[in-house]
Amino acid sequence: MRHDIAIVGGGLLGRLLAWRASLSGLGVVLYEAKDRIGNGATAWVAGGMVTPQAEAVDAEPELVAMGRRSLSLWPEWLRALPAPVHYNADGTLLVWQRADAGEARRFEALLKARDPLASFQRLDAQQIAAQEPALSERFHEALYLPGEANVDNRQLLSALADALDETGVECHWNRHVDDAEQPDASIVIDCRGKSAKSRWKELRGVRGEIVRLHAPGVELRHMIRLLHPRSSVYLISRPNGNLVVGATTIESDDASPISVRGALELLSVAYSVLPELAEARIVEMNSDCRPALPDNRPAIRYSPAARRMEVNGLYRHGFLLSPAVVEEVLAVLPQLLKNPHHELGASPRWPSLGTREEALACH
């Protein structure tokens, strides 16, 4: 049976797209070179943050807006999954060392400039103690960004695999599709992330390292981000006393194991925020490369001749942006399925998302 769409690459974006496309009534086949639980996807080594405001210091206004859109989609989408996925929308607390107070001022200035809906609260020591008791007496000031969320990345990847079975998506796990192969479908959608570099030469890897801790005695209600001039590290609480600390950002295509420097950086951030983490157990240290385009923004491009769509470049922002990106792909798909020889125009909703080869080519 010829499918409407074949998705190559079943990481976060590929799974999410396959699931939503299937729910919208399309016939979908999915190919993923790695396994069903998602070990091998960039999203496997992620923090799962959906923090449009906290990321405003590292992302342009349109991405912040796309992040806000995703933030509004996640709860509903997660409810529709067959298995429960941990989702915490209690917001982000930004803290900083006294010497880095300038970072907090910079953050406020950037947030106001980039997010018209910005809403944050300055907390004093007393308010911090009330809101996040674990940080009590550790910090005298903090910025609170309400409503921001995080998703348990691994639970989500598994639940999406279950959902694909449930909705009848034909899934081929552990099945590599090479560049020459054209799966039998009206339109092929390449969601291979960094593995698509052979086809999209501007793609590069940006190495990220994380540490997973087990610290049942430490309870964090919010995501914590330590503002620092040289790093952007979050502490993210997960069910059953687990804690993710991540991530580093290194311009490198190398996905070899975490470096000592990376481990030290992450662990010292964790320790400086919460000294009681000294007795936490290190469950895992991991690293991978995020797929990024030169402007660090996601992009969709479409070749009518090959009937092939490519969606890539979610960079550090897979969980922040994938629902908005998937929604956009689903919005353009019906027209392309009707006439696959159509050019893909610029997206009215997210102008930067459509094909923008010119902008991506650095002269």
Next chain:
Amino acid sequence: MQDTLTLYGRSFTSRILLGTARYESPALLVDAIKAANPAMVTVALRKQIEGGAKAGESFWQILRTTNRELLPNTAGCNTVKEALNTALMARELFETDFIKLEVIGDEENLQPDPFGLVEAATELVKQGFRVLPYCTDDLVVCRRLLDAGCEVLMPWAAPIGTGQGPRNPRALRELRQRLPDVPLIEDAGLGLPSHACQVMEWGFDGVLINTAVSRAIDPVRMARAFADAVEAGRSAYLAGPMPVQELAVPSTPEIGKPFWDEAARFAVQETT
């Protein structure tokens, strides 16, 4: 004759060196490079080399598209050995003998280790490198670096990334006075175009900026502001600034009024 910056016999029309760390995206960095129009752009490789020779290639390839001279640095090196290895790797990867040498002596403020720096510089010069050492404003350390064979010095204004501007203006100006023929590039700690303009007015030959541009709210605009400031400061230096006076001197004397203030003004000048 065109006013150029000459480093190891190479002439550059721009007097800015631009660092490439901590930009929001490579695309933004490319735009900032266009706006700052730097003589060279620096590139770190310490975090990349362990992952294999090609690990940083994607990013470096983007830098190469800007057609600027790439100046590799040894940022992130705390020991002489590490700096030497990184420099050797840099020469291979970037096919250049130029190396911006950093040997960090303090993790907290990333202050140069003067002893390690002189040792590493001595060895690298022996191996044919053209070394641009990131140093403090200490005259004797600077002399030792010159003795080692460095033909350019890069004294700091303040610790890396602080944006404080020149912490010790007197030392920097004395350095300029005592080493009149050595290209001096102010490196680290500049936060504002006015800081860059000021050191250029003092006769520094160039400035290296990174964080001041990359962490500005609008890096491209800030890059342009630095380019303007460096040009202004250089022109001011070449134009020969007027001497500072202790008292106001009207540029047009008022007719019919005796120059009663002259005596007082000269008296002040004599005592200073």
